Amino acid sequence: MRTEQNGPADDGRRNDDVNVTRPASSGRSPLTPRGTKYWKSGDIPLIGPDILGHILTAVADVGLVISDTGKILSVLVNPAFGDRGRFEALDGSDVADSLNSESRIKFAKRLAAFLTGEGDVRPIEVNHTGTGGRRELPVRYSFHRIGTAGAILLLGRDLRPVAEMQQQLVSAQMALERDYEAHRDYEMRFRVLLDNAPGGVLMMTMQTGLVTEANPAAADLFGKPRDVILGQPMLALFDARQGANLIDRLTTQALSGTLAPVPVDLKGREQTVLLRPTIFRAAGERILLCHIETRETVEPSGDSLDQNLRGLYAQGPDSIVFAGADGDILSANDSFLNLIGAAHDVSVRGQPLPDMLQRGFVDFKVMTENANQTGRLRAYATRIAGDYGSPRDVEVAVTRFQADHAPVYAFVIREVGAGDGGRGEPRDDGLGSVKELVGSATLKDIVSETTNVVEKMCIETAIALTMNNRVAAAEMLGLSRQSLYVKLRKFGLIDRETND
Template identity: 80%
Template sequence: MTPRGTKFWNSGDIPLIAPDILGNILTAVADVGLVIAEDGTILSVLLNPAFGDRGRFESLDGSNISETLNTESREKFGRRLQAFLTGEGDVRAIEVNHLRGGGRDELPIRYSFHRIGTAGAILLLGRDLRPVAEMQQQLVSAQMALERDYEAHRDYEMRFRVLLDSATDGVLMITMQSGIITEANAALADLLDKPREAILGQTLVSLIDGRQGANLIDRLTSQALSGTSMPIEAILRGRSDTVMLRPTIFRAAGERILLCRVAAPTQPSASGDNLDVNLRGLYAQGPDSIVFTAADGTILSTNDSFLNLIGTAHDMSLRGQPLPDLLQRGSVDFKVMAENAAQSGRLRTYATRIAGDYGSPREVEIAVTRFLAGASPVFAFVIREAGRADAARDEQNDDGLSSVKELVGSSTLRDIVSETTNVVEKMCIETAIALTMNNRVAAAEMLGLSRQSLYVKLRKFGLIDRDVSD
């Protein structure tokens, strides 16, 4: 046999432990060690050096352990201690709460009961349960937060469903990455004459006529990004029904979603007097260029005719840009038109030049209307390119130049040039005064003159005291 001490663990034997290190071992495996008598009197206290509430137990020698417990723990500890003393088998560890000073805060400790060699003495090894209690509290808080989120999700889900099914227009949602329809409402199912379950999981292209479905997603995306409310027409597959698609793009959970409102086209009345449809058709297909701007000249929207006029591919590149940057005289032109339109509500005709980044300037005539869109003023510019015939007609009706031509043969070239210069200068001043509605400051700025120089020329041509706008 192996002598005792050479092989320490043999048949349940425990090696001899020196008394001076036994206390260190006990405090290492427990936070609190209490040696109590059978009546609960504390005979000795052992504390782990890392235990944070050492001061609570260091002065408990000679006191009864029940005095340090709350009411509920006293009764529970008394029953468990009595069961241990009567030898009713193995006694499970007990969790009790020690009172702090003043009895306000409590310290949870889990004690296990152990017999020691000294007669009538019991060893209690306790473990601080506060870390476990904090973890349990965190788990409870997390569970409650999950339940609140779940209830909020169910609430929003219910509101979403009610809103979706109460919409009069058909509504569908498409995941742009896959093109699959993920949501559809009852109105869309009625419009397509299909059950809602048969629509979900399909692609939008499968519902639209094949000739239009090839690039439909791209067209809907471009229309949604442009921000305009113009719908896109499409024909349902296998039917002659035409539907109007109004797209909107948003992002949810890291995916781009395309929301489409689907409706049958509005049927015009017998007289064809559907103002909204007619105006939209005029804006989209009319030959005249139409531009809407804010009060400061920032472009809000333009039609295709204006894009063709200045040679721009898409109106997205113009939105938010100042319209004066495209005019010949820039802010001077815009200021004159805006001030005149603000005074009377409209300006019938204003001649200037307009050009994009790459095209050459073109002669245009602009009509301006000012109106309120909600609480904000908006200017509508209807722009028409001036033809060569108009320029020839203007030349024929120009009496000033005709009188100059009559001087040839009767005056020297120097006199004719001098007379011509005076005629042109007078015409320019009269035109500037007329365009600015006799606003001398704006006219001087338009002509590139100082106010003093303009007044000198007005006196020279006898225009100072008469209304040249007549």
């Protein structure tokens, strides 16, 4: 609709680009055919074509002025628009020539509806064909009449950011669907495993102490429906006299990594069950998993080797340590923890055993090499100490065996008292003769003789500790093999049976 705006007396121009009219005498602005108000006269100034072009490109990515036949009369492109060259090349051509086949039909129908004045014409989304290796460009156009006769203004918005966001949403939705299906699959497997477990299984959240999962076997054992057990405090299922420190006992046992169960009495029933706890973390919460066994299912026979060895390991007076070929401790019993002054086996598991021996890796190498040759070493004298305790004299027996295709060494360590006397130690030969030299020889001669005696005693001790292994003895003494053989000849020890 073309309206007038009164200007100065010497300028009677019409502004065909802006719908502006003179206000009615009643003071109210008249309405357009669409029900919107005209601007009041004087609200805005006359807008120059260059300024209007800047305004249009600021509110849209591209502006096309077309004729009623669809021919492009003028092109306005936002300076920030990346594909401005694509549209600037369309000036003077037909809009339909730049659209794909599907968009041409849509555009022709919408343009015809706009020209016939069939009410408000909704914006249209079309795809411009790609040229020169470019992809199709989706654009949303809105239709606007302008003052020039038959001219139509199309204001377009680039839909690529919207399309990319839609694609991301679709991808995210598909990923969520896949995760949901995987979750359902894992949930089904978990339920099947839980329901078909041979013994009772309970899961408890450490923060709340409430039971979160229970299988049918556990429900039968407690004599309650599964729905009743879920959500109950775990301590309510067992005897109250043992409930005060039950969680602490289970936690300690789970962290220790041992397989020994925790016996506990059921509440209101004359029955004792065995709980084997495991702690893990899921969704930021610590979960306590308990396998429940009855004594009838695990009661061993009187001569069960497995149970007897477990009892010896747990309650025996000798220290027992299992270590790998690299010297790292795999497990240790309480007697070993008492020997080195450790609080818990967790603190020593994975620690190098050679660091606790008097001669470090030399001792460990001598013991393991002898065990590799014969399968076992009966007695090896050394000293052992923890981080804070004083060294103690011990005798070590070593056994080598295979476990899961890897060698494992079992060290049975027995502390040697002051009156036991070390095995394999050299006799105190020579010290008496040195004393007899006092008064009959100079101090210099006595010191020289004493040096020879001490040197011979050290070599004999190293040979005895290494089971006559000359390589290990040389390493223990800090000598080369050649130097050791020279000293062996000097003291008449070369004829001993070697074990190189």
